[in-house]
Structures are given as structure tokens and as C-alpha cells.
Amino acid sequence: MSQYHTPVLLEESVGLLDLQPGGTYADLTFGGGGHSRRILQALGTAGRLYAFDQDRDTRANCPDDPRFHYVESNFRFLRGALRYRGVTAVDGILADLGVSSHHFDERGRGFSFRGEAPLDMRMNQRGSLTAADIVNRYDAAQLTRILGDWGELETPWKIAACIIRAREAEPIRTTAQLVAAVAPCTPRRDEAKFLTRLFQALRIEVNGEMEALGMALEQSLKVLRPGGRLVVISYHSLEDRMVKNFLRSGNLAGRIEKDFYGQVHAPFEVLTRKALTPSAEELERNPRSRSAKLRAAVKL
CATH class of the missing domain: 3.40.50.150 (Vaccinia Virus protein VP39)
Incomplete structure (x- = not known):
């Protein structure tokens, strides 16, 4: 194996x-x-x-x-x-x-919040929807829904607002850019748990x-x-x-x-x-x- x-x-x-x-x-x-x-x-x-x-x-x-x-x-x-x-x-x-x-270790797949990689997260690489599409195209209500439902994050509307504010300056294309975008909402003590849930929410949405x-x-x-x-x-x-x-x-x-x-x-x-x-x-x-x-x- x-x-x-x-x-x-x-x-x-x-x-x-x-x-x-x-x-x-x-x-x-x-x-x-x-x-x-x-x-x-x-x-x-x-x-x-x-x-x-x-x-x-x-x-x-x-x-x-x-x-x-x-x-x-x-x-x-x-x-x-x-x-x-x-x-x-x-x-x-x-x-x-x-x-x-494999998905976490292959940085080019974008499943991990550690390091910098394209914001992809597709299990099926022939699929059309990527995590970058979600963070750059979804409106505030859509982002709030997936962050709350799929990530079970507290105050998902605040995180959605951080993402929208960051993407207005420039498109969010990488995992590092996303981590930076939500930095104002990221708790210092539970940073890893917070980012794990954020990435989980996007991954679940990308792959249905x-x-x-x-x-x-x-x-x-x-x-x-x-x-x-x-x-x-x-x-x-x-x-x-x-x-x-x-x-x-x-x-x-x-x-x-x-x-x-x-x-x-x-x-x-x-x-x-x-x-x-x-x-x-x-x-x-x-x-x-x-x-x-x-x-x-x-x-x-």
C-alpha cells in the first residue's frame, strides 16, 4: 500500500x-x-x-x-x-x-491552511467549483450560511464580512491569502481549531x-x-x-x-x-x- x-x-x-x-x-x-x-x-x-x-x-x-x-x-x-x-x-x-x-500533504490541492497553495479543495479535480470561487463569488448570506452550517463557526457573519472586505481589495486566490483575510476574526487561543473549521466548511461546500x-x-x-x-x-x-x-x-x-x-x-x-x-x-x-x-x- x-x-x-x-x-x-x-x-x-x-x-x-x-x-x-x-x-x-x-x-x-x-x-x-x-x-x-x-x-x-x-x-x-x-x-x-x-x-x-x-x-x-x-x-x-x-x-x-x-x-x-x-x-x-x-x-x-x-x-x-x-x-x-x-x-x-x-x-x-x-x-x-x-x-x-494525501490531500492534506499535497499542498497544491489546497486542503491545508498551513503554508501557501492555490485555494482549490476539489476531491474530483474535474469538478468546476473551487474554494476560490466560493470566497470570491458568494455573497454575504451564502458565506454566512456555509460557515455556520458546515463549519459550525461562531459569528459566521463576521467572518463573511472579513472575507468580503479582503476580496474587495484583491481576489483571494491562495490559502495564505484566506488565512490573512480572516485574521481579524481569528481567536488567538484557538487559531488552529478556527481555521480547521473554516477550511472544513469550504471543503464540504466545494465537494457537496x-x-x-x-x-x-x-x-x-x-x-x-x-x-x-x-x-x-x-x-x-x-x-x-x-x-x-x-x-x-x-x-x-x-x-x-x-x-x-x-x-x-x-x-x-x-x-x-x-x-x-x-x-x-x-x-x-x-x-x-x-x-x-x-x-x-x-x-x-
Whole structure:
């Protein structure tokens, strides 16, 4: 496996898939291939794995294995992409959400607020919308919305005003320019946390991450066989809340549906009543895993 990304909660997540040697599985976030390779180790000759990724850089990490099928696509198209390949049902789905180490380390991609790079943040480099487009074109209301909703930042209207004021002087084209633009709003004590949330908000908007996750979760109900497992690793509260609600209720709002007799009708049995988190040993080995939360359920 390349150093593209260190897989998080590897044994825990793959273990919760309850892999069957002849089963068919989907890895929705192939990345460096760490989870996929571990899944392939447990599959027999009849097993199949379909690995999704929209970033063409990940092709270099594909294993030479006839059981492995690379799907160059956003996982929001899960069901259609599988049906196109003749697959109508799978035994398990794994998604390791968030940004890979590769994206943070490749400065030219613009995912990190450290250093200076083009303000890009596209997971799919064929996409048209960049973070620079957002900070230079969105109006105050739009900026306030994404900074509050996706970054969960306090006083997002003040941050939006800083961005608009800076771009009136000159376009904001680099990560360093953005950091400088919001400097008047940046708290001294929590600078890293503030900038992390700011960049998270832009990244989510650029890539439509929350919409894509919602679409993939809803499609998982149609793709999973009864007894199939859904395993998701999330990295911020927005993702984790959506995953938790969906596994508990079968819908994104977390609305519990009951029949006439008051019996709960949920499509999943939750396997992780409390989200699993990385061990102290894993945190020492891979500090970037510190915010990871693992949840899993079996389809009834």
C-alpha cells in the first residue's frame, strides 16, 4: 500500500463487516487502499470488492487482483454504478469519510491552511467549483450560511464580512491569502481549531459532501442484502450526527417510525450503541485519527 493514507480503525471496521469469503462488498472511499486490501485478505476466490473513489490519483493504489473492481465515481452514485456493473445487492458497505493524508500533504490541492497553495479543495479535480470561487463569488448570506452550517463557526457573519472586505481589495486566490483575510476574526487561543473549521466548511461546500453522504446512506438500504452490514467512519459532528440518525431510524432526520401498536419499525439493528474511537496506541501511531468515530449496523 502506498503512503497515500493510513487507514483508520482498520481491524475494528473490517471486523464489523463480518466478511464472508464469497461475499460482495463495497468500499466507498478507496483512497490509499488500506481498508480494501484488508477486505481482500478475508475474501475467497468467489468474493468481490467494488472500491469507489472520484480522485484519479487513487488509481495508482489499485491492487492487481481479479476480485477487485475500481469504480471512478463519487459514492453518491452507489446504486447506479453497481447496477451498471451487474451488481444489484452487496453483503457489506464500508465508508471511511473525511480527507486523506494525501490531500492534506499535497499542498497544491489546497486542503491545508498551513503554508501557501492555490485555494482549490476539489476531491474530483474535474469538478468546476473551487474554494476560490466560493470566497470570491458568494455573497454575504451564502458565506454566512456555509460557515455556520458546515463549519459550525461562531459569528459566521463576521467572518463573511472579513472575507468580503479582503476580496474587495484583491481576489483571494491562495490559502495564505484566506488565512490573512480572516485574521481579524481569528481567536488567538484557538487559531488552529478556527481555521480547521473554516477550511472544513469550504471543503464540504466545494465537494457537496453532506448531500453525497445522505444520498449514499439512503441508497445503502436498497443495495444491502438482509443481514448485510453498513460500517461508517466519520470525522466531524455533522457526518456523525447524520450517520447516527440514519442507523437508528433508517432516515436522515432520525425520525423513529412506529406502527399502529406503537412498535418501532427500523430497518437496521445498530451494532455500536456508542461510537468506537481509536485506541491510545493508534492515536500515537496516527494522530490524524483523533476525531474518528466508527458506527455500524446490520440490515434487518
